[in-house]
Amino acid sequence: MGEQAEQRGGGTSEQPVTQLNPSAELPQLSTAELDLLRQTGQRWTEALRGRRSILTTLPVDPGLGRYRSPPSPTRFGRFVPVELFQPAEPNELVATPPAVTPESVPGRVLTRLRRAVLGPPLTSAAVVHERMRKLVALPVLSSDLLSSVAYGPEAMLTVLALAGSASLGLSLPVAAALVVLMIVVGVSYRQIIPAYPHGAGSYVVASDNLGSRLGLTAAAGLMIDYVLTVAVSVASGIHAITSALPHFSPWAVPMGLVAIVVLLAGNLRGLRTAGNIFAAPTYLFVVAIVVLVVVGLAQAAGRGFAPVSPPAVPATQEIGVLLILLAFSSGATSMTGIEAISNAVPAFRPPEGRNGRTTLTWMISLLVVMFVGLILLIHLDGVVPRSDQTVLSQLVRQTFPTGPWYALIQGATALILLLAANTAFNGFPRLLFFVARDGYAPRRFLHLGDRLAFSNGMIALAVAAAILLVAFQGHTESLIPLFAVGVFLAITLSQTGMVVHWRRRRGPHWRKRLWLNALGAALSGVVLLTAATTKFTEGAWVVVVAVPVLIGLGWRVRRHYDTVNAQLAPHPGRIDATHPVHPPPTGILERPAPPGAESGPRPESGSRPGAESGPRPGDGAETGEEAETEETPQEIWHFVVVPVERLNLAALRALAYAVSIGQPVLAVHISPDEDEADRFRRQWDTWGDHLRLEVIVSPYRAIVAPLARYLEALHASRPELTLTVVLPEIVVRQWWHRLLHSNVPRRLRQALRQRPGIVVTTVPIHVPQPEVTGMSGVQEPDPSR
Template sequence: MLKILRRVLIGKPMESARIAHERLTTLKGLAILSSDALSSVAYAGEEILRVLIPVIAVASFSLITPISAAIVILLFIVSFSYRQIIDAFPKSSGGAYIVAKEHLGVNTGLVAGAALLFDYLLTVSVSVSAGVAAFTSAYRPAAQYKVALCLVVVAILVVLNLRGITESATVFSYPTYAFIIGMFLLIGIGFYKIFIVHIPITNLPPPQPANPDISSLALTWLILRAFSSGCAALTGVEAVSNAVPNFKEPENKNAKMVLALLAFLLFVMFSGLTFLTKALYIGPVHEMTVISQVAHKVFGQGVSFYLFQASTFLILALAANTAFAGFPMLASLMARDGFLPRYLALRGDRLVFSNGIVMLGVLAGILLTIFDGITTRLIPLYAVGVFTSFTLSQSGMVRRWLTHKTGNWRTKLFINSLGAIVTGTVTVVIAVTKFKHGAWVILVLVPVMVYSFRAVHKHYMDVKSQLDFDNYLKRPGLMHKIIIPAASLTNVVANTVDYAKEISDDVKAVHISSDKEFTEKFRRKWETWNPGIELVVIDSPYRSVFDPLVEYIIEADKNKAEGEVVTVLIPEFVTCRWWQRFLHNQTGLMLQNLLVFQTDVVVTTVPFHLKECEI
C-alpha cells in the first residue's frame, strides 16, 4: 500500500545514467531559480513603507524612490559580482560555502554554509507565508486558516520536488512566467492610466512635511531601517551561482544568461511597482497587501484583478522552490565533507537529494507554525543570512584574484571588492537596525550551527579512525552465551530456542515475573516441554520488565569468561500487514535500543512470520 502511494506521488525510480538528462535549460532555469528573487518584488516595497509610514506618515512616499534606487544599484553590483563566481566555478556549485571554504578557510566556509542553509529555510517560510497572504487578501474568509494553508503549500512543494528537477521545473514554469507577464501588464497599464488617462486617486492624503520633531540622526536611522527591510528584494539572486551544476552544458554560459535575465526583470518589476505605489499613494493595510491594492487600482474589481492575484499567490508560494533546489544540494556538499549527516548526500529514486528536501519541508513547517504564518515577523531573520552569504562569497573571490593573478584579474578584483564592501556594509546595517526585531537570532544561531557542524565532523573522523580496516585486529574464536527474553511460551519463543541451541550449548531463557499465578503456569508448561535449557525467573514487584532484564544481561556481560560474548536473541513475530504491527507492543525494539547503548552485548531478533491473515 505504502509502496503504491509512493509511486503515485513521486513516480517510478530513475536510473543513475539519466542524471545528465535531469538538467535545466535557460528557460526552465529562470523559472525554478528566479522565482524567489522575482517574488520578493511583491513584498519588498511594502516592507519599506511599513517602517516609514508609522513615523513620518505621507512623507514616506518622498523617500521610497531614493531608497528603492539604492536597492537597484545594489542589485546590479551583486549581480555582476556573482557573474565572476560563475566564471570561476563553471562546472561545480559556486555557492558561498564552496568559495569561502576554498579561499577563506573551513570555519569561514561553515559560517557561509550556515547562513545559506538558514537563508533557504527562511526562503520557504517567507515565500509561502507571503503567497498565502496574497490569497487571503483576495479571499478574506480564508485568513483564519493561514497556518494550515501554509502547511498544505509546503507539503505540495515537497512532493513536487521529490518527483525530480526537470519535472518540478516544468510545473513551476507556468506560474513564474504568468507572474512576469502579469507584472508587465500591471506596470504598462498603470503607466498608461496615470500618464494618458490620468487615473483618479481617491482618498489622496494631503501632502505633509516630515515630522518636524524627528532629528536628522533619527531620520537617518529610520532610512537605514527601511533600506534594510527593502533589501529583501535581493534575496534569491545568489541561487543561480549556487546551482551551476544543474544547468545543461555549457553550464556557466546558461547560468550567466539566467542571472542577466533575472537582474533585468528585477530592475523593471521592482522599479515599476515602486513608482505605481508612490504615484497612487498606496500604503500597507491589514486587509490587503500593497501589491494587491495597486492591482485593484489598476485592473479594477474584475477578472484581471483575480487572475493577477492568483499569479501572485502562485509565484510567492512556489518561489520556495528556489530553496528546494539549493538547500538539498548545499546540504549534500556539506554532508560529503562530513559536516552534516551522510544520508543528506544520497540521491533518491528520482535522482534528487530526497532527504534534504524532506528535511527542509519539515523545518519550514515548524517555523511557519511558530511564527503563525506572518511574513513580516520573518523578514528581519531573512535579510541577515542572505547578505552574510553575499559578503563571504565576494570576499572569497577577492582572495582568489589576489592569489591567482590570471587573465583580466584586476577588473574582476575590482568588481568583487566592490561587491564585498557594499554587501558587507549592508550586512552590518541590517544586523544593527534589525537586531531587536529578530536579527539577533541569526547572530546567535550561526555560531551554534558552526559548532554543530564541527561536532558532526569530529564524530565522523573518530568513527573513521576506529573503523579503518588498516587497524583491524582479528579476534580469537568466540563462544556464545545466549539469553532469550521469554514473556510466555509461544511458537515464537520455541522457534528462538531451537535456533539458539544450534549455535551454542550455553542458552538461558529469562522470564520477568509480575504475576505469580501466571509465572507458575508458565513454569509448568516449560517443564512439560523440557527444551533442555534453563528458565530463569526474575521477580518484578513494580511490574517493570526492562529494568530487571537489562540488569540481568549487564551482570551476565560483566561475568562472562574470556573469549565469550553475550548474545541476546529477541523472539519476534512479523505480522502479515504493515499496519498490524502497530497493534502490538514493541518490546523487542525498545529492549534492543536499551542494550545497544549500554553494553557490548550482541542483540538480534529471530523473526517468526505469521501466515494466512484474512484481513
C-alpha cells in the first residue's frame, strides 16, 4: 500500500533522498500485480477475438486539438482547446490553469478566495523548488525546540519549589543532567539522518528495527506531541501577552484560536513561503534571549556572581528522588521538537542529509546555550515561579527595569511561542504522509494541496489543537504533563530502535554509536516513566489512553485497506473468454466522424442520423446546449469514456462493462505529473493496450474539474453523440470506511449532472466486511511497494 518504499537503513553513507512527490496518491503496482495484469490482458485478447479495431475507432478526436471548424458552444462558452488543454506527448494533454477552475459560481468564488489567501496554485514540478536552504530551515524546523526554553526551565522550577526555597539550588545539577540528555539525543538524531535519509524519524526507525506495532506506537506519540506542540505553544504565547497586558486575560482562548487559524493559513501557503514568513521571529527571539543572558550575567559579574536570595516559598512536599525525577522530566519539555529536522530531511536542498545534519547541530548548540544561560540567570537573580507572571518575564523586568527592552523581549517571546507551532505544521503532515503510505491512516493525507503542502494533515492538526486548547482553557501548566509523555515515548522508541540498528548493521564505530543511543534510550525512558506515572492523574492519563486508541484505529484502517487490496487485485479468471465481445450494430463506423479526426470517415453532413437537418424549435440552438429529444433507440449514438485511476479489478470491471456495450471506448487517466503518466502508460502496455488511452496531466493535481471539462469538450466536438461515462466505484459496508476512500466518483457525477448529452453510470465493486482479527491478522507493509 502506498508508493514504492525505499530501502530503509543501510549504514551512514550519504544516500539519495526520496521526495514526497505528488504521485504518491497513485501507488504503482507490485511485481505480483503486474504479473496478474499481464495474464488478465491475455484473457482480454481472447475475449475480444480480433475486434479491437471496432472498439478503438473513435468518432471523436481524443486529442481535442485538430478541429477544422469550431465545435458547438458549451456551458462555459465557445470551447477553444488550447485555452484549457495543451497537447504534449502522443495521446497526452496537459491541463492549463483555466481547466482546473470549477464552473459553478460557488466553486469559482471559493477558488478565488482560496487563491487570494493562499496564493496561486503551484505545479507539481515546483516541488523541487519548494525545498529550504539551511538559514530558512533552521528557524522553521527549530522554532518549537528553541521556544521551549521559555517554559521548560519554569516547569522544572515549579516542581522543585514544592519542596521550598532551599530546594531551588538543585536546579543546577538537574539542568546539567538535562544538558547531557539534550546532547545525547541530539547526536543520536544526527546519526539517524544518514541512516534513514527519507524522513519520518522515530516512526521509520522504530518500524524498521522494532516492528510495525512499535513503529505505530512511536507515530501515535509523535502525533500527540505535534498536537500538543500547537496547543502549548499558542497557550504559552498568549500567556506571555497576558503577562504584559493583564486586561487581555479573559480573551486568552479566543486569541489562541485566532492564532491557530493564522498559523494554518500561513503554512497552507507552502513550505518556502511559510519559511520566509516565520524565519525572522525565530532569529529575533534567539537574539533577544542571548542579549538577556549576556546583560544579566554582566550584571551578576558586577556583584561577583553572588546569587540573590530567592523569596521565601513554603514547602508542601519533602525533597526526594521522586521529586527530583519529576523536576527532571518537567524540565525535559525544553526538548520538544528535537526530532523535527530528522523528520523533514527531504525538505532540504541538496545535499539533503548533510544540510540536515548541519542544521541539527546549529539547533542543538543554540538550545544548550540558551537553556544553560537562562538557568544560570534564574539562579543568580533568585527568581521563583509565580502564578501571575512567567519566570522569563520576571527575568526581563529585573534585567531591564527601564527602557523599551522589556516590551521588545516579551514581544519576541510571545511571537516565537505562537510561531513555535509552525514546526508541528511541518512535522505532523509529513508524519501522516508516511503513516498513510503504509496504510495506517486515510490516503487523503497523501495529497498535496494547491501550494504543494499537505493541506489535509495541516487542517487535521489545527482542528485537534483547537479542540485541546478549548478543552483546557489555554492553561499551559495543564497541558505540559501531556506534552512530555508523547514526545518522550517517540524519543525512547527511536533511541531503542537505533540500538537494534547498530547491532544489525555493525558499520564503522558501531559500538560507540550503540552505547550513545542506549544512554539516550535510558535517559529518555526515565523521563517517559516519570511523567506517565507522577502526572497520570493530572492529565497524563489522556496520552496513556490516546496512544492505544490511535494504534487501534491505525490497525483497523490498515485491515480495511488490506481487505480492499485483496478484493481489487487483478484476477485473470474473472475475464471469461467464453463470452466474446460482439460487434456494434451495422453501420456504426459509417456514421459521421468529426472533421480532421484521426480515425473514422469524413462526414458528409453535420446532421444526426435519423434527425432532420437544421435546428428544431426548442433544441437549444440559441443557448448553445444540445436538446435532449431522443425518442427512439435509433437516435441514440453511444461513445463510452472510462476514467481510470489505477489498473485494479475495479477499473478492469468498468472497462469490461464499457466494452460489453459494443461501442467505441476511450480510457482516460489523470496524472499529477509526467513521471506518473509514463508509469501508468507502462502499466497499460503491460495489460495489453486493448483500448485507446488518453492521459491528461493535471500539474495542479486537480481531478474533477479538468476531467469534467475534458468530457464536455469531447461531447462539444460531436454534440449528436450520447457520451456515456462509466465510473468504477468502491462500495464499502461501514460509514466510516467511506472516509478512507476518494469521493471523486460522487463529485464527478455532481459536476456532470447539469450537462446535457452526458450520461454517467457507475460500476460498483463491493468490499466485504473484514473479519475481526487481532493485530496479527494485518500483513506487514510489502517492501517492494
